[in-house]
Amino acid sequence: MNFAKLIFINLKRHRIRSLIGISGIAFGVAAMLTVLSVITGAIDMFEDILSNNSDYIVFEKNVSDLFFSSINSTQIEKIGSLSMVEDAFPILFGIVSSENHPVITCFGINKNDPRLANAKWLYGSPRNFYSHKNSVYLGSRAADFLEAKYLKNIRIGKKTFNVRGILQLENGFENGGVFMPLKTAQEYFHRDNYVSVFMIKLKHTNSGSEFKKQVETLYPDLSVLQNKEFSNSYSQFKILSATSWAIGACACLLGGMGVANTMIMSVFSRMREIAILVVCGFSKSQVRLLIFGETTFIVICGSILGLIGGVCFVYLLETIPTLNGYIQSAFNIKIIVGILVVAFTSSWLGALYPAWYASKIQPIDALRYE
Amino acid sequence: MHCVMNNTETNNQNRVLEIKNSNIAVSVYNVWKSYESGKIKVLSDVNLQIKKGELVALWGVSGSGKSTLLHLIGGLDTIDNGRITTADLDPTNENERLELRRNKVGFIFQLHNLIPDLTLGENCLIPTLTTNISVPESRKRLNELIEMTGLQDRLHHRIQDLSGGERQRAAICRALINNPMIILADEPTGSLDEETGSQIFSLFKKLIDEKNITVIMATHERRFAEECDKIFKVKNGKVSQI
Numbered sequence A: 001m002n003f004a005k006l007i008f009i010n011l012k013r014h015r016i017r018s019l020i021g022i023s024g025i026a027f028g029v030a031a032m033l034t035v036l037s038v039i040t041g042a043i044d045m046f047e048d049i050l051s052n053n054s055d056y057i058v059f060e061k062n063v064s065d066l067f068f069s070s071i072n073s074t075q076i077e078k079i080g081s082l083s084m085v086e087d088a089f090p091i092l093f094g095i096v097s098s099e100n101h102p103v104i105t106c107f108g109i110n111k112n113d114p115r116l117a118n119a120k121w122l123y124g125s126p127r128n129f130y131s132h133k134n135s136v137y138l139g140s141r142a143a144d145f146l147e148a149k150y151l152k153n154i155r156i157g158k159k160t161f162n163v164r165g166i167l168q169l170e171n172g173f174e175n176g177g178v179f180m181p182l183k184t185a186q187e188y189f190h191r192d193n194y195v196s197v198f199m200i201k202l203k204h205t206n207s208g209s210e211f212k213k214q215v216e217t218l219y220p221d222l223s224v225l226q227n228k229e230f231s232n233s234y235s236q237f238k239i240l241s242a243t244s245w246a247i248g249a250c251a252c253l254l255g256g257m258g259v260a261n262t263m264i265m266s267v268f269s270r271m272r273e274i275a276i277l278v279v280c281g282f283s284k285s286q287v288r289l290l291i292f293g294e295t296t297f298i299v300i301c302g303s304i305l306g307l308i309g310g311v312c313f314v315y316l317l318e319t320i321p322t323l324n325g326y327i328q329s330a331f332n333i334k335i336i337v338g339i340l341v342v343a344f345t346s347s348w349l350g351a352l353y354p355a356w357y358a359s360k361i362q363p364i365d366a367l368r369y370e
Numbered sequence B: 001m002h003c004v005m006n007n008t009e010t011n012n013q014n015r016v017l018e019i020k021n022s023n024i025a026v027s028v029y030n031v032w033k034s035y036e037s038g039k040i041k042v043l044s045d046v047n048l049q050i051k052k053g054e055l056v057a058l059w060g061v062s063g064s065g066k067s068t069l070l071h072l073i074g075g076l077d078t079i080d081n082g083r084i085t086t087a088d089l090d091p092t093n094e095n096e097r098l099e100l101r102r103n104k105v106g107f108i109f110q111l112h113n114l115i116p117d118l119t120l121g122e123n124c125l126i127p128t129l130t131t132n133i134s135v136p137e138s139r140k141r142l143n144e145l146i147e148m149t150g151l152q153d154r155l156h157h158r159i160q161d162l163s164g165g166e167r168q169r170a171a172i173c174r175a176l177i178n179n180p181m182i183i184l185a186d187e188p189t190g191s192l193d194e195e196t197g198s199q200i201f202s203l204f205k206k207l208i209d210e211k212n213i214t215v216i217m218a219t220h221e222r223r224f225a226e227e228c229d230k231i232f233k234v235k236n237g238k239v240s241q242i
């Protein structure tokens, strides 16, 4: 006979009730894991677009979204010619909506952009990137959903383009994107001489702060951030991340409330039994420990099931053809620990009342009650 | 009025001090108990002393207050006024009450109050979870008690599979497992037929002889009361030895 046996006996006796408590927390954990891993995956993908083979990102100060950032050609030229810069890649982001495809992300880039060299070209070649006017190069998923064929024309928004290449990119966003020569993109989006961001690779990484100082002195309206700094400070990422944590935590809290309910039922239905334990010498804290022990067992089972379920669900999402590529899940220790902290905290908070109630049971009242 | 109360209180305390370490197991002084803020008066000015090793009956008709008195002695309920000392401990003090329940008294109820879904053996071992006795020691005690009560081949049966008499015997084992000094038994034979009741009662007497335990037993059955060392009659809120 030991304490754990007393915990299990009650869970076993009310299997359905215990299972409901476990499922509640499992669904909460799974939901939180799904939301967080999908959003974190999306943020990772976006970061990846920006950090491709570069150290620093230059963009317009105080813009809420990089799509609204503007850097003009004079600035580009001047920054690109600074002595510590090894390579520089301007990008113009644009979004086109059409009837069937509400969001098509376009990237206006130069021929030297590392993406072109790193991608696997299914059709066409990076060598011809600039040689055709009105040409577009499609990520393989974009080619799929736009039903585009190599060397055939397609309509993007109000304009017709010729597909001069189909390339497979690792990054899900990029693979679903449309690449155009920078000039073509500037014309198409009516932003002649402007780009959204300027990615910089330095000759020596230790010249970073000098580079930053020079650019910001030259152009006070521009921001220069290291890729890492950028991800940490970019408000869109912060909002997305905070929202996903909030939504996830709500799901988990609901699970925790389910556990609370299970435990309240558990205490109410065995007042007499608890009274017997008190008569046998159980202290108030032992009674509370019993309730918390049951709660902990439920959360442990629920969390394990929830994590397994969540991982399976996310992998399932990744295999759904229409979502293919958009979802690149990211599971990391921070997410897992965060979920467990929320699950355990909410359940333990939920167990406070039942535990308090149980410890207040007066044996005499409970035993008189038939 | 205040003066008188204080005097009585001091006297009581002195007497309580006197009896410490003596051969008194339970002493009850000027105890009052009522329910529903005085509307239901159950015990009024009750006094009694029980020596160590005695088998005592609290005898009276239904509703006379036998259970109430037992509960007060065991610290399961609170007194309105007066003083009770059980095994040199004050049941109104939380820590002493815990010590009382853990090591000094064992309860036996009319309804066995065992925990369903646990086996007989597990039920008997529950009180050992509250003390420091080692697992082998508690096993040893259990085996001894099980043998005494003749439950050897029922040890691993669940409570719901046992007969009323077996359950009551199991409850006795549970009450005795922590080697208490006092057993408080509330109609231990009340739910049993006459013959099983007699068996349980003789088992009781045997255990008391062997283990030298004080037993206070509430009963309304004259035949059991008469076999005890002392009978306290509970009537109209008063308790008197007969």
Ligand SMILES: Nc1ncnc2c1ncn2[C@@H]1O[C@H](COP(=O)(O)OP(=O)(O)OP(=O)(O)O)[C@@H](O)[C@H]1O
Residues within 6 Å of the ligand: A368, B035, B036, B040, B042, B060, B061, B062, B063, B064, B065, B066, B067, B068, B069, B218, B220
């Ligand atoms: N919690 C309570 N609230 C109100 N009245 C109570 C309470 N507990 C006991 N009583 C009353 O106190 C009186 C004594 O009750 P008690 O249970 O001590 O009697 P008893 O002598 O043990 O009776 P029985 O032989 O039927 O067990 C009864 O009239 C009972 O109704």
Ligand SMILES: [Mg+2]
Residues within 6 Å of the ligand: B066, B067, B068, B186, B187, B218
């Ligand atoms: Mg009674």
